[in-house]
Amino acid sequence: MYRLLLIDQDAIHAERLAVCLRQRGLAVMIAESIEAAALRLQQRVPSYELVVVVALEPSEQWLGIIRKLVRACRQLSVCQGPLFLFVSRRKCSPDFRLRIERLGARYVRGR
Numbered sequence: 001m002y003r004l005l006l007i008d009q010d011a012i013h014a015e016r017l018a019v020c021l022r023q024r025g026l027a028v029m030i031a032e033s034i035e036a037a038a039l040r041l042q043q044r045v046p047s048y049e050l051v052v053v054v055a056l057e058p059s060e061q062w063l064g065i066i067r068k069l070v071r072a073c074r075q076l077s078v079c080q081g082p083l084f085l086f087v088s089r090r091k092c093s094p095d096f097r098l099r100i101e102r103l104g105a106r107y108v109r110g111r
Helices: 011-023 032-041 060-073 093-100
Strands: 003-008 027-031 048-054 083-088 107-108
Touching: 003 011, 003 032, 003 107, 011 027, 011 048, 027 032, 032 107, 060 083, 060 093, 093 107
Parallel strands: 003 027, 003 048, 048 083, 083 107
Antiparallel strands: none
């Protein structure tokens, strides 16, 4: 079973999304904050195959957050670590998308 860490500041949205993902066979853990997510990523067990970051608005602060999360999970790991997916309802600029992808995450525009 694939393990997914979901980071969403909207608790109601996070829970609805987690239910949907669990129905598709994923083990979903919800992080209540960026700090909680970073702590979970620094632990060796459980390890995650996918980290989903849900943002209402793409902004510069998210670049720093993703950088922090990527570093946190790679501190203990020799291998590449989990895949990162940055999801936002708002369209971002091509420059922002490129910067997200250079950090090792993929950008997806949600509904």
